[in-house]
Amino acid sequence: MRVSPVHNIERHTNNQHGVVHSSNVFAAICVCDAVPRAMLQNFKQFNGRHGCGYCTHPGDGRGHARVYPITPANTFDERTHQETMQHVETVLDSTEDSVCGVKGPSPLILLPGFDIVKGVPPEYMHSVCLGVTKQMTGLWCDGQNNRGRTSHT
Numbered sequence: 001m002r003v004s005p006v007h008n009i010e011r012h013t014n015n016q017h018g019v020v021h022s023s024n025v026f027a028a029i030c031v032c033d034a035v036p037r038a039m040l041q042n043f044k045q046f047n048g049r050h051g052c053g054y055c056t057h058p059g060d061g062r063g064h065a066r067v068y069p070i071t072p073a074n075t076f077d078e079r080t081h082q083e084t085m086q087h088v089e090t091v092l093d094s095t096e097d098s099v100c101g102v103k104g105p106s107p108l109i110l111l112p113g114f115d116i117v118k119g120v121p122p123e124y125m126h127s128v129c130l131g132v133t134k135q136m137t138g139l140w141c142d143g144q145n146n147r148g149r150t151s152h153t
């Protein structure tokens with residue numbers, strides 16, 4: 001399949017007074033499930049090394065899961081569109097299958113002004129409906145996890 005860049009999605013209309021209005025259309029975000037999100041971005045999937053689509057953390061493989069522990073001594077930069085485009089160029093010029101989790105160009109980068117990182121947010125189903133909010137609230141509020149850091153007096 002060949003994908004061509006989208007240029008200048010612009011529409012001109014005349015109103016009843018003969019005034020020309022021009023409208024430009026941009027794709028601001030692309031919301032989808034985690035598996036197709038990585039495919040659309042052409043990134044490694046969430047369970048692969050450098051599988052986080054938002055930062056450069058390589059993650060630690062633990063059994064069948066990949067975790068991304070953050071400590072004060074273990075922080076990683078957020079991904080940027082510009083840096084991702086550099087990774088695309090690097091992986092295209094190399095024999096590696098990916099660079100920092102970026103496997104190659106994505107058709108989404110052909111959309112004018114589309115940010116390949118910020119334009120693909122976490123989706124509602126996994127972030128809210130499937131228990132992440134419930135889990136985080138439980139972790140924050142459960143007395144078992146208190147360790148004496150807060151007081152109930």
Ligand SMILES: [Zn+2]
Pocket residue numbers: 052053054055056057068
């Ligand atoms: Zn991350």
